[in-house]
Amino acid sequence: MSSNAPTDSVCLTVPSHARYLGLVRKVIQQVSQEGGFTEDEGRKLILAVDEACSNVIKHSYDNDPTKTISLTLTDSAEKLEIRIQDFGKRPDVDRIRPRDLDEVRPGGLGTHFIQSIMDEVTYDTSPGVGCILHLVKYKSPQVRHKHR
Amino acid sequence: MEASSDMEPRVEVSVERAGGGIVIVALSGEIDKNSSPQVRNTLVPLFAEKLRAVVVDLSGVSYIDSSGIATLTEGLQLSHRSGMAFRLSGMPPEIKRVFEVARLEGIFEVFDTREAALEGLA
Numbered sequence: 001m002s003s004n005a006p007t008d009s010v011c012l013t014v015p016s017h018a019r020y021l022g023l024v025r026k027v028i029q030q031v032s033q034e035g036g037f038t039e040d041e042g043r044k045l046i047l048a049v050d051e052a053c054s055n056v057i058k059h060s061y062d063n064d065p066t067k068t069i070s071l072t073l074t075d076s077a078e079k080l081e082i083r084i085q086d087f088g089k090r091p092d093v094d095r096i097r098p099r100d101l102d103e104v105r106p107g108g109l110g111t112h113f114i115q116s117i118m119d120e121v122t123y124d125t126s127p128g129v130g131c132i133l134h135l136v137k138y139k140s141p142q143v144r145h146k147h148r
Numbered sequence: 149m150e151a152s153s154d155m156e157p158r159v160e161v162s163v164e165r166a167g168g169g170i171v172i173v174a175l176s177g178e179i180d181k182n183s184s185p186q187v188r189n190t191l192v193p194l195f196a197e198k199l200r201a202v203v204v205d206l207s208g209v210s211y212i213d214s215s216g217i218a219t220l221t222e223g224l225q226l227s228h229r230s231g232m233a234f235r236l237s238g239m240p241p242e243i244k245r246v247f248e249v250a251r252l253e254g255i256f257e258v259f260d261t262r263e264a265a266l267e268g269l270a
Contacts, residue, residue: 018182
């Protein structure tokens with residue numbers, strides 16, 4: 001493991017409108033590629049972040065397009081960390097859980113995608129920070145090696 | 149700030165009536181929260197018609213999120229209620245992976261090609 005490997009951060013703030021999700025996906029694709037993730041891993045990361053931003057638009061902002069979503073992507077040798085911050089309604093974190101997949105119905109899959117793709121999913125709703133969703137994806141040893 | 153056109157995910161939806169009460173809905177582009185309503189607005193009214201089958205051709209789709217999957221799941225449910233066949237065809241591998249993560253790949257009737265999906269329907 002290389003403790004001296006560079007850490008790169010990318011910050012992106014977009015309006016809370018679904019038409020900007022394509023831009024978010026392009027940034028995630030670029031960052032995951034730069035971070036050495038495989039195409040398949042990159043596609044999953046894109047899906048997880050897309051779903052997280054969609055949830056912010058729908059649940060935190062009630063589809064109000066005048067708000068903002070801020071993303072900070074920090075790529076290091078061991079992992080990619082993604083912070084997604086909004087200042088909408090504070091979620092009841094205890095009630096956020098993926099739906100029962102045995103139940104075939106439209107909707108409710110986004111949280112399942114996020115939790116099954118990412119290695120760590122945590123929320124920070126401390127006073128003054130709005131809501132920060134913290135996502136982490138650890139890199140395989142092969143990817144870590146390439147990052148050196 | 150007005151989003152420029154290249155920021156907007158685009159989906160193209162075309163409807164082809166193949167005769168014999170079979171409708172093919174061909175989708176291409178990216179299906180996400182922004183574009184899935186366009187897909188839904190085309191798909192859902194079809195189930196009010198007296199059709200035999202709806203085949204959704206996904207061969208041109210490069211991205212799908214949970215809202216796109218939800219739209220297709222809604223189509224599946226409506227087909228069950230109306231007694232129509234509902235088939236998916238031409239699913240690219242990256243789209244198939246999303247269905248696998250959703251654990252929904254076994255719920256739909258999935259065919260490699262549009263032609264295979266049409267077999268047995270006419």
